[in-house]
Structures are given as C-alpha cells and as structure tokens.
Amino acid sequence: MxxxxxxxxxxxxxxxxxxxxxxxxxxxxxxxxxxxxxxxxxxxxxxxxxxxxxxxxxxxxxxxxxxxxxxxxxxxxxxxxxxxxxxxxxxxxxxxxxxxxxxxxxxxxxxxxxxxxxxxxxxxxxxRTNPLYQKLRELIQSGELGEIKRTNWIVTDWYRSQSYYDSSRWRATWKGEGGGVLLNQAPHQLDLWQWTTGLMPKRVHAFSRYGKYHDIEVEDDVTAYVEYENGATGVFIASTGEAPGTNRFEIVGDRGKMVIENEELTFYRLTQSEREFNASYTGGFGEPECWKIDIPVKGENSxxxxxxxxxxxxxxxxxxxxxxGEEGIKGLEMTNAIYLSSWLNQTIEWPIDADLYYEKLQEKINQSTIEKKNGSNMT
Missing domain, CATH: 3.40.50.720 (NAD(P)-binding Rossmann-like Domain)
Structure with a gap:
C-alpha cells in the first residue's frame, strides 16, 4: 500500500x-x-x-x-x-x-x-502520549483514588524572557495571538487537567494579570478557582514570569492523593476511605493509615x-x-471561561456565553497594539 x-x-x-x-x-x-x-x-x-x-x-x-x-x-x-x-x-x-x-x-x-x-x-x-499522565488517568478512571475532592495544578515553569515576546509582531497580543500563557503555553495542562480526572468545571472565578512581568498586553500570570458538579474544587495557576518555576499536579480523592512532580507519580494511598473513616472513627485526633507508593511508569513519551x-x-x-480533534474545545472552554471571569470580575457558569465572550474579545482586539510591535511575523 x-x-x-x-x-x-x-x-x-x-x-x-x-x-x-x-x-x-x-x-x-x-x-x-x-x-x-x-x-x-x-x-x-x-x-x-x-x-x-x-x-x-x-x-x-x-x-x-x-x-x-x-x-x-x-x-x-x-x-x-x-x-x-x-x-x-x-x-x-x-x-x-x-x-x-x-x-x-x-x-x-x-x-x-x-x-x-x-x-x-x-x-x-x-x-497525552506521556506515560505519566496515561498512568494517572488509568488509576483515577479505575477508581483507585475514589471520588475526587480537589485538584490543584501549579504550572509556572513556562518562563519566557522579554526577547521571546519581542521576536514576533503577533506574539502576546489579542489581535495576533488571542491570549497569553493560557492560550500559548498552558493548553496542554488545561487538556490534561480534564482528561486525566474526567471532570469538567461547572463554574470558575479567575484572576489574570496582564503584562505583570513583561511589556505585553495579554496575561502572563493567572490564578483560577473552579468548582465541579460533585462538589470538588480546583485551582489552576500558570505564569511565564517565575524562575525557577514549579510544575506540580495534585489530585485528592477520598482514597488518598496522587501527585505528579519532577517526572514522578506518587500515590499517597489510604487503606480506608476518608469518608468511611470520618464516619466511624471515635478516637478524636487521628486519620486513616496512608501508604506512600512510588508508582512505576513504563513506556515511551513519543x-x-x-x-x-x-x-x-x-x-x-x-x-x-x-x-x-473534537475534544480540543474542552480546554478552550476553560480558557474562555477564565478570561471572561477575569474581564468581568465575576463567577462564570458552564456552559459559557460564547456570544458574550466573542464580543469582549473583539473589544480587546480593537485595542490591540500589534501594529506598534517590532519584529517579523513567525508562524
């Protein structure tokens, strides 16, 4: 063939x-x-x-x-x-x-x-080809972690210098790129956040800082708080202005906690559900027994x-x-919701108002300074 x-x-x-x-x-x-x-x-x-x-x-x-x-x-x-x-x-x-x-x-x-x-x-x-995240997803989807209670991802190891942003006219502008760290550097983490856990937020309240560490018009520092349908909560923090940065993904369930950091997956596994322990334990101070397990991860990150x-x-x-390809919209929905919450300074519910987001984005584009930037356009 x-x-x-x-x-x-x-x-x-x-x-x-x-x-x-x-x-x-x-x-x-x-x-x-x-x-x-x-x-x-x-x-x-x-x-x-x-x-x-x-x-x-x-x-x-x-x-x-x-x-x-x-x-x-x-x-x-x-x-x-x-x-x-x-x-x-x-x-x-x-x-x-x-x-x-x-x-x-x-x-x-x-x-x-x-x-x-x-x-x-x-x-x-x-x-999604990374065996670390594939194993994490497998463990969560199989029920090893129990019901998810909290997610937290700090991904600030996306450091970028001013010269990076100055290298192209379209970079870090609403008109040329459509956003900053959320749309350029962090889409992979936003995708993995929902892909590994199987959860999409139901509401978000976010805080974005525009040009906090760089001479740019888009965001280079973001903190977003989300809530899920089952009552779980989550925090997503991203920045291109911190050195050294951190990349730590933490998911807590009623059966323990899983952490990915430094290319390692660690499972802090409870021998008993925290919810069951909470309901039955009578000793006052105390907590469920926990085993720290370094999860072996095999396979090629292709x-x-x-x-x-x-x-x-x-x-x-x-x-x-x-x-x-159809799943690409999930991470983008989170990005749009985070932006909209930051622009309006209010909590945004799912499904987001796509027309309102588009309207607010056009306002940003109309104020864009792309024509004022130097350098050549590099796709």
Missing part, C-alpha cells in the same frame, strides 16, 4: 518539526508531499527537505491542487478553525496544532464540519511523533484516536 499523502500548512517552528518528521520517514504509512507557507518558509523547505515536495504560498491553491489526503495545520491560532473547515470541505483528514482556536464559537462550527465530513480529525495534544503516528494509523487502519 502506498503511503498516505500529507501536507503541512504553516512552516514555523512546529510546522517545520512536523514536516521534517514526515520527510525523514519517521511516520509509518505517511509521506510529506506538499507544504504551504510564506516565501521565506518555502525557501527553508526547499533547502531542508530531501523528498519531492510541492510548495504553495496560496492556501486555496494548496487545498485545490496538492492532491493531499491529510493535512497538519500549524498556523497562528485564529486561523485554525477556518483552515480545518476548508480541509474538511475538500475531503481531507486534519491534524490540528493546539489550541483548537481562540474562541469556542467558531470551534463549534469546526467540530460540526468535521462530523459532517466523516474525515479523521485529530488534535496535537502530544502530552510526543508529537506519537500523535502524528496515531492519527495516521486512525486514517489508514481505523485505530482509535488518542486525541480526537
């Missing part, structure tokens, strides 16, 4: 990585046959690809003339849903870089287009390559997707 013809649109940092993996034959069953990008990006492709690759600067020509069967979209955030919808209309399978989009309104339209097309739609949530391979196998062999 001949290899599936894959195109990549957007040949920036991530697009180049994906194109190289395909060109080098690292993805079984798929080969790079076309790319679409700016003139300077096309020159890079011509100088670095070993196979025969069609090059396009016009996206319409790319979709109409390349004869690709599948496309990886790695363009700036705002264009993700629009390009995916165009691909589905042409009968092309799609793998979309995170985030799914900037606002849920057009991401919903994208999901509907995907469902109508019957094509395979994947999301580049490469952290990252981006693993997601591309899984997506290819889903198209060619019918293999279940590890990161279905």
């Amino acid at each position: 001949s290899a599936m013809k894959v195109g990549v649109i957007g040949i920036g940092n991530m697009g180049r990585s994906h194109a190289l993996q395909l060109d080098k034959g690292l993805i079984d069953g798929a080969t790079l046959t076309a790319v679409c990008g700016r003139k300077d990006q096309i020159e890079w492709v011509k100088n670095n690809m070993t196979g025969e690759v069609q090059c396009f600067e016009d996206e319409e020509a790319f979709f109409n003339e390349s004869r690709i069967e599948a496309v990886i979209i790695a363009t700036p955030h705002y264009s993700h849903p629009e390009l995916a919808i165009k691909a589905f209309a042409k009968g092309i399978n799609v793998l979309l870089e995170k985030p799914a989009g900037v606002y849920t309104k057009n991401v919903l339209e994208m999901n509907e287009a995907a469902a109508s097309s019957g094509k395979v739609f994947g999301m580049m949530y490469n952290q 990252g981006h390559r693993g997601i591309i391979q899984n997506w290819t196998d889903a198209i060619v062999k019918g293999t279940p997707l590890l990161a279905p």
